[in-house]
Structures are given as C-alpha cells and as structure tokens.
Amino acid sequence: MLEKKEQLYEGKAKKVFATNDPEIVIVSYKDDATAFNGVKKGTIVGKGVVNNRMSNYLMEKLEKEGIPTHYVKELNERETAVKKVSIVPLEVIVRNIAAGSLSKRLGLPEGTPMKRTVLEYCYKCDALDDPMVNEYHILAMEYCTEQELKTIADMALKINAYLVKYFASINVELVDFKLEFGKTTDGKIVLADEISPDTCRFWDATTHEKLDKDRFRRDMGGVEDAYKEMMKRVLG
Ligand code: TMP
Ligand code: ASP
Numbered sequence: 001m002l003e004k005k006e007q008l009y010e011g012k013a014k015k016v017f018a019t020n021d022p023e024i025v026i027v028s029y030k031d032d033a034t035a036f037n038g039v040k041k042g043t044i045v046g047k048g049v050v051n052n053r054m055s056n057y058l059m060e061k062l063e064k065e066g067i068p069t070h071y072v073k074e075l076n077e078r079e080t081a082v083k084k085v086s087i088v089p090l091e092v093i094v095r096n097i098a099a100g101s102l103s104k105r106l107g108l109p110e111g112t113p114m115k116r117t118v119l120e121y122c123y124k125c126d127a128l129d130d131p132m133v134n135e136y137h138i139l140a141m142e143y144c145t146e147q148e149l150k151t152i153a154d155m156a157l158k159i160n161a162y163l164v165k166y167f168a169s170i171n172v173e174l175v176d177f178k179l180e181f182g183k184t185t186d187g188k189i190v191l192a193d194e195i196s197p198d199t200c201r202f203w204d205a206t207t208h209e210k211l212d213k214d215r216f217r218r219d220m221g222g223v224e225d226a227y228k229e230m231m232k233r234v235l236g
Pocket of ligand 1: 093099100101102176177178198199200201
C-alpha cells in the first residue's frame with residue numbers, strides 16, 4: 001500500500017510528495033496558474049483535475065505506443081503516483097504551427113503551418129527566464145549526454161506524431177507543446193511532467209478557437225470553459 005509522506009517540492013502548478021516507496025513519488029496538481037515565468041498569477045478553477053486526468057490518459061496511451069513515461073497510477077482526481085526521476089533541465093518544445101514566441105521571433109503570423117516539425121530546447125532555469133539553447137550549449141553545459149539528447153529528440157518526434165493524429169480525431173489541432181524528460185534511478189530516459197492545456201496549444205480544428213492556457217496568458221476569458229471542453233473531448 002502506497003503511503004503519502006512529506007512534501008519534497010512545490011512548483012508553480014504542482015506539488016511533489018515522497019512515499020514509503022523510494023522509487024515512487026506522488027504529484028498533486030493545483031489550480032494555481034502562472035504565466036511569463038510567474039509574473040502573472042491567477043487561479044483556474046478545476047485546472048488541477050483536468051491536467052491530472054488528461055495527462056494520465058495521454059501517458060497511458062503513449063506507453064501503449066512504446067514510449068516510456070513516469071506514469072504509474074492515478075490515485076484520485078488530483079493526485080498521481082509517478083516514478084521518481086531526476087529531471088533533465090530542458091524544456092523540449094515541439095511546434096507544428098507557428099504561434100507564441102516563435103511567431104514573434106521569426107515574424108510569422110500565428111497559424112502558419114510549419115513545413116517540417118520544429119524542435120526547440122530551453123534551459124530550465126527560472127532565474128535566467130528559461131533561455132533557449134541549442135544542441136551545442138546542451139552538450140557543452142552537460143545538461144545531458146549526446147546519447148540522452150538523441151533519445152529525447154527521437155521520443156519528442158514520436159510523441160508528436162502520435163498526439164497530432166490523436167487530437168485530430170477529437171477535432172483539435174495540436175499547434176505546439178512542451179515536454180520534460182526524466183532519468184530513472186537505473187538511467188533510463190522517460191517522459192515526465194505533464195501533457196495538458198497548460199503545456200500545449202490546442203485549437204478547435206473547425207473554428208480555430210483557443211482551448212488552452214493562452215486564454216489565461218492573453219486575458220481572453222472563458223479559461224475554465226476551455227479546460228472543461230478539452231477534458232470532455234479527451235475523456236468523454
Ligand atoms: P511559447 O510559444 O511561449 O514558446 O510556448 C511554446 C509551447 O510551450 C506552448 O504550447 C506553451 C508551452 N510552454 C510551457 O508549457 N511552459 C512555458 O513556460 C512556456 C514558455 C511555454
Ligand atoms: N509556466 C510558465 C510560468 O512560469 C509560463 C507559461 O506557461 O506561459 O509562469
């Protein structure tokens with residue numbers, strides 16, 4: 001029987017607790033929302049439930065596709081048991097359609113389809129505002145090894161191929177998303193963190209209505225309804 005022990009960490013959207021099993025931790029999803037590295041703060045009522053359940057559902061599907069993940073077991077609507085990993089300090093961003101910071105940086109109108117999938121890396125460091133880095137920086141700084149980086153890039157592209165098709169089946173365009181990877185105690189790279197409206201851009205495929213955290217970032221209103229709509233489409 002898994003027992004929840006002391007809190008190990010509190011992030012912007014989740015808390016992590018130790019358990020009686022040294023290989024397992026419990027993640028607890030909050031309704032707290034931040035944007036722009038914590039500068040904008042708010043609450044999205046029910047977000048923790050949506051993100052927990054949606055992320056678990058997608059990780060189970062990805063496991064069946066042969067993608068190793070940290071997912072172990074959903075405990076309740078906000079809490080999940082996951083493998084304890086050391087997080088590779090990279091945000092891995094996958095882009096299918098231009099939006100957000102890519103649109104700004106390259107002067108591409110939001111909605112422009114990318115001719116090839118774009119992978120970007122940011123160094124996870126709040127004090128530096130998660131700066132973008134390339135493969136050379138990552139290897140020179142030893143954020144991970146060359147082999148690990150290859151595994152991460154291959155997994156990110158495989159995850160994208162699966163998710164694009166899956167979301168299309170529920171009439172959602174997967175514009176872009178952010179992944180994080182962890183290393184288990186035996187050195188295996190697994191998908192970690194979450195896949196949710198906090199970490200993905202989802203557009204309704206017919207109306208192009210935004211169904212994700214951009215509604216919060218951009219003060220568009222209808223934030224809770226967008227999360228609820230995504231939960232309904234994914235979990236029925
Ligand atoms: P960006 O266009 O702001 O760089 O965001 C790209 C994708 O990454 C988008 O789906 C939102 C997600 N993202 C996060 O999950 N966390 C972050 O801190 C940022 C900046 C983006
Ligand atoms: N998670 C980020 C924050 O720090 C930002 C975002 O999702 O836009 O506040």
